[in-house]
Amino acid sequence: MGKTMAEKILAKAAKSRDVSPGDLLDVYPDVAMSHENAGLVSKVFKTIGVKKLYDSDRIVIIFDHRVPAESVKTAEGHKAVRDFVRENGIRNFFDINVGICHQVLPEYGFCRPGEVLVGTDSHTTTHGAFGVFSTGIGATEMAAVWATGKLWMMVPESIKIVTKGNFKPGVYSKDLILHLIGKLRADGADYLSVEFYGEAIEKMSIASRMVLTNLSMEMGAKAAMVPPDAKTIEYVKSVTNKPFDVVIADSDAKYRQVVEIDLSRLDPQVACPHGVDNVKPVSEIAGLPIHQALLGSCTNGRLEDLEIGAKLLAGRKINREVRMIVIPASWKVYREAIDKGYISTFIDAGAVIVNPGCGPCLGAHEGLLAGGERCISSTNRNFKGRMGSTEAEVYLASPSTVVASAIAGKITLPEVSS
Amino acid sequence: MSTFRGKTFVYGDDINTDVIFPGRYLNVFDPAEMAKHAMEDLDKDFVKNAAVGDIVVAGKYFGCGSSREQAATCLKAVGISVVIAKSFARIFYRNAINQGLAIMICPGIDEIVQMGDQLEVDPTSGVIKNLTRGGERTAKPLPPFIMGILNDGGLIPHLQKSMKSA
Numbered sequence: 128m129g130k131t132m133a134e135k136i137l138a139k140a141a142k143s144r145d146v147s148p149g150d151l152l153d154v155y156p157d158v159a160m161s162h163e164n165a166g167l168v169s170k171v172f173k174t175i176g177v178k179k180l181y182d183s184d185r186i187v188i189i190f191d192h193r194v195p196a197e198s199v200k201t202a203e204g205h206k207a208v209r210d211f212v213r214e215n216g217i218r219n220f221f222d223i224n225v226g227i228c229h230q231v232l233p234e235y236g237f238c239r240p241g242e243v244l245v246g247t248d249s250h251t252t253t254h255g256a257f258g259v260f261s262t263g264i265g266a267t268e269m270a271a272v273w274a275t276g277k278l279w280m281m282v283p284e285s286i287k288i289v290t291k292g293n294f295k296p297g298v299y300s301k302d303l304i305l306h307l308i309g310k311l312r313a314d315g316a317d318y319l320s321v322e323f324y325g326e327a328i329e330k331m332s333i334a335s336r337m338v339l340t341n342l343s344m345e346m347g348a349k350a351a352m353v354p355p356d357a358k359t360i361e362y363v364k365s366v367t368n369k370p371f372d373v374v375i376a377d378s379d380a381k382y383r384q385v386v387e388i389d390l391s392r393l394d395p396q397v398a399c400p401h402g403v404d405n406v407k408p409v410s411e412i413a414g415l416p417i418h419q420a421l422l423g424s425c426t427n428g429r430l431e432d433l434e435i436g437a438k439l440l441a442g443r444k445i446n447r448e449v450r451m452i453v454i455p456a457s458w459k460v461y462r463e464a465i466d467k468g469y470i471s472t473f474i475d476a477g478a479v480i481v482n483p484g485c486g487p488c489l490g491a492h493e494g495l496l497a498g499g500e501r502c503i504s505s506t507n508r509n510f511k512g513r514m515g516s517t518e519a520e521v522y523l524a525s526p527s528t529v530v531a532s533a534i535a536g537k538i539t540l541p542e543v544s545s
Numbered sequence: 546m547s548t549f550r551g552k553t554f555v556y557g558d559d560i561n562t563d564v565i566f567p568g569r570y571l572n573v574f575d576p577a578e579m580a581k582h583a584m585e586d587l588d589k590d591f592v593k594n595a596a597v598g599d600i601v602v603a604g605k606y607f608g609c610g611s612s613r614e615q616a617a618t619c620l621k622a623v624g625i626s627v628v629i630a631k632s633f634a635r636i637f638y639r640n641a642i643n644q645g646l647a648i649m650i651c652p653g654i655d656e657i658v659q660m661g662d663q664l665e666v667d668p669t670s671g672v673i674k675n676l677t678r679g680g681e682r683t684a685k686p687l688p689p690f691i692m693g694i695l696n697d698g699g700l701i702p703h704l705q706k707s708m709k710s711a
């Protein structure tokens with residue numbers, strides 16, 4: 128019987144020859160990422176009683192959730208982590224000036240096909256875009272990984288998504304994944320691994336693939352992967368010298384479910400409050416006035432997203448009733464966006480540029496919402512209270528829909544240039 | 546683990562980590578402090594009314610959303626003895642076990658429990674009895690390996706124990 132990507136990669140990481148769904152394995156992850164919660168991880172680590180980290184070079188720590196520190200409490204937390212990093216010789220430490228963890232990991236060569244990556248962040252599924260088995264864990268387990276190098280994992284069953292045809296103009300990978308979440312629901316892939324196939328996926332940029340794997344978390348996925356191809360290999364080789372082995376599924380692998388999506392019939396989608404699976408076509412709710420528009424995050428804050436926004440905004444102004452916030456996903460992205468002139472376009476249009484980081488995406492700082500306000504956002508969660516007041520509403524959509532709405536002052540279908 | 550007895554707090558489906566432990570408190574690491582904010586955006590009276598030993602009962606997909614283990618830690622810090630749900634989100638399931646917070650998967654639980662009922666729960670056999678209005682359901686047993694972690698009080702004590710015996 129053939130094997131899925133998840134089965135093959137986990138078998139390799141557990142040094143075991145043949146595994147099946149449901150097997151409990153001791154897995155040795157190649158990369159173990161934390162962000163600010165490294166503070167909690169190191170606190171737990173110190174209680175275990177081991178003196179040394181299992182392998183400090185597998186550990187990556189990236190500050191992104193509250194950068195620069197927005198409170199004394201956070202500043203103390205940052206300081207404690209910096210001290211731990213110094214004392215333990217952790218080389219892969221990225222302070223407040225690098226970017227969001229899910230963008231920084233690939234940029235610095237930590238996403239290598241065929242490997243296992245764990246992170247103390249639920250959207251760690253993102254790195255499956257590079258053919259990595261990549262999943263979120265809690266801080267306590269991370270402390271155990273730091274100490275022992277391993278953790279227990281159950282081999283998941285898998286879902287296969289197959290796209291047919293190609294996207295219509297104005298429709299993007301964000302619309303595809305929102306549609307899928309609406310169809311499979313928030314728990315449709317709970318405990319499962321998702322694999323993406325189809326001509327449109329092959330044609331897609333790596334950045335767009337990352338949108339699919341990032342948001343797969345919102346249907347519960349344990350991992351979500353795009354099989355690596357020439358594009359993936361070229362990118363990974365451009366950022367790391369470390370060797371890697373590409374793992375793809377066997378052609379006769381067994382899937383729990385196969386879902387086919389006809390892209391020629393897919394229109395722009397929006398996730399309505401207060402659940403990511405409350406998905407509707409944009410046309411159904413067009414006209415709803417908005418107060419804030421957010422372009423950024425680990426979901427849609429990459430160069431291609433900023434390019435879409437800048438092209439729509441060139442020579443135009445954001446609606447007077449709307450605050451628009453732009454957050455590049457990393458300082459590399461920010462730098463490139465400056466060089467290409469996108470940042471000037473945003474400033475001229477009246478947007479506020481926030482330094483790379485999570486910002487208001489998790490309700491920490493830099494653009495929270497008041498009660499009764501409505502925000503359209505390119506991020507990945509719209510739970511009650513996520514971006515500030517529990518009385519605020521968050522709608523999730525593609526960068527194109529977000530920016531078109533910011534110009535119109537209300538939720539609007541993206542313009543399609545002919 | 547011995548039998549749990551306590552009154553219930555009953556909630557619906559898809560209770561996410563943002564309402565169990567809001568993101569604005571994620572820089573809080575002290576369990577006693579975390580306990581003050583448990584369920585804050587879902588049920589403002591929860592912390593006021595919950596007593597040690599009480600039980601949270603929920604629908605499907607409890608704990609969906611972020612990987613923050615504070616969602617499990619804060620419930621344990623409040624004194625919740627066990628969370629019984631129709632199903633759990635993957636990361637919450639792991640976090641609860643690693644924090645030593647007992648959880649039970651019981652698809653029919655909503656049929657026999659209402660807010661405030663007294664339950665008696667045997668985590669080993671999985672039998673859940675409603676002492677207020679009668680009725681009984683049996684939860685799915687947890688794999689022995691996972692019961693082992695819970696019995697040791699969570700992942701860290703479990704690890705320490707195995708390091709001692711190694």
Ligand code: SF4
Nearest residue numbers: 250424425485488489
């Ligand atoms: S940008 Fe938002 S979703 Fe992404 S890592 Fe930061 S808080 Fe999480």
